[in-house]
C-alpha cells in the first residue's frame with residue numbers, strides 16, 4: 001500500500017522557514033553589484049517566502065547591471081583593483097569584493113545565497129560536483145587519527161571515498177546499518193568527529209529519523225552531515241532538525257536538467273569558513289557559465305519538484321500493484337520500513353523509485369530496462385528526463401557478489417528516476433516495458 005499524500009495544496013506552511021535566514025546568506029550586498037541611483041545599496045532578495053518564491057528571487061540583487069533581470073555571466077578569472085589603496089581596503093577586511101576566480105565570483109554569490117535560503121542555512125558553499133563537495137568538507141574537518149561513522153546505505157562513491165581514501169590519510173571510518181541508532185552510538189569514540197548519512201538513501205530510499213540523528217550528534221558533541229540529494233530542500237530541511245551540514249549533489253534535482261554537474265554544502269557560517277578557505281586551495285569551483293545554468297535551473301525548481309513528487313508517487317503506486325514486481329522501494333510506500341518517519345518528516349518523496357522484478361535473474365531484468373522507450377538508460381537522477389538503470393550492471397558490476405549482497409544490491413533491481421513528463425505517459429512506458 002502506498003500513502004496518498006497531497007503533494008502541494010496544503011503544504012506551504014510546512015515549507016516556509018520558521019528560522020530567520022542569516023544576513024550572511026540572504027541579505028549581504030554583493031560587492032560587484034552596481035549601486036542603483038537613489039535606491040541605496042542593493043540587497044539580495046526574498047530570503048522569506050515559500051520555496052518557489054525563493055527559487056525565483058532569493059540571493060539575487062533587485063537591480064542588476066544595466067537593469068538586466070537575469071544575473072549577468074561574469075566571465076572573469078581575476079578582478080581588478082583601481083589602486084593599491086583599494087587592495088589595502090580589501091586585504092584589511094574593510095571592503096568585501098571579488099579578488100580571484102578560484103575564491104569566488106558574483107555568479108557564485110547569487111546561487112549560494114539562493115541555496116542557503118532554500119535550505120534554511122546561514123551559508124552555502126558550491127563545488128564543481130557533489131563528490132567535490134563531500135571531499136572538500138571532510139578534507140577540511142578531519143585529521144589523521146579522527147574517526148567518522150556513517151550509515152551504510154549510500155552512494156557507492158561516498159562509501160569508496162570514506163573507506164578507501166580517507167583511510168590513507170589516517171582517518172578511520174565505521175559503517176553501521178542504516179537507521180540502527182544503537183549501533184551508531186556504540187561506534188562513537190572520543191575520536192569521532194562526524195556522523196554521516198543520506199536520507200533518503202540511494203538506492204534503497206530509506207529515510208533516517210533526522211531529529212534522532214542530530215540528537216545523537218549533539219549528545220556526543222559530534223557534528224552531523226546529511227546527504228539530502230534525493231530529498232532536496234523542497235521536501236525536507238535537515239537543518240531545521242538540528243543537523244549541522246546538508247550536502248546535495250546539485251547535479252540532480254537542483255540543476256534539474258541533466259546538463260550540469262555541481263555540489264553544495266550548507267551549514268553555519270562559522271563552521272563553513274575554513275571549508276570555504278580549503279575550497280579556495282582545492283580549486284573545485286564552478287565556471288560562471290555553469291553557475292548561470294544552475295541559477296536558471298533553480299528558477300523552476302519548485303514547479304519541477306511538484307511534478308517529480310507526483311510522478312514518483314503515481315509510478316510507485318502503479319508498480320506496487322503490478323504482478324511482475326515483487327518489491328518497491330519508495331519513501332511514500334507503506335510497505336517501506338521507514339514510511340512512517342518519511343510521512344512525519346518529509347513534505348513529498350521525490351521522483352526516485354527502486355523496484356525488484358519478481359523471479360527474474362539479471363538478464364531478464366535488463367530486458368525490461370532495454371524495453372523502456374521514454375525513460376532513457378543512464379546513471380543519475382533528478383532531471384527533467386526520466387532515467388532508468390539496473391544498479392547491478394550500471395554501478396555495481398565490478399563489485400564481488402559478496403559485496404553486492406552486503407550493500408543490498410539485488411540482480412533483479414531496477415532504479416527509475418521519474419522526470420517531469422506526463423504521469424500517464426510514464427506509466428504507459430513502464431507498463432509496456434514490464435511485458436518484455
Ligand SMILES: Cc1ncc(COP(=O)(O)O)c(C=O)c1O
Nearest residue numbers: 129130131155202229249251262
Ligand atoms: C546521493 C548522492 N550523493 C552524491 C552524489 C555525487 O554527486 P555528483 O555526481 O554530483 O558528484 C550522487 C551521485 O549520483 C548521489 O546519488
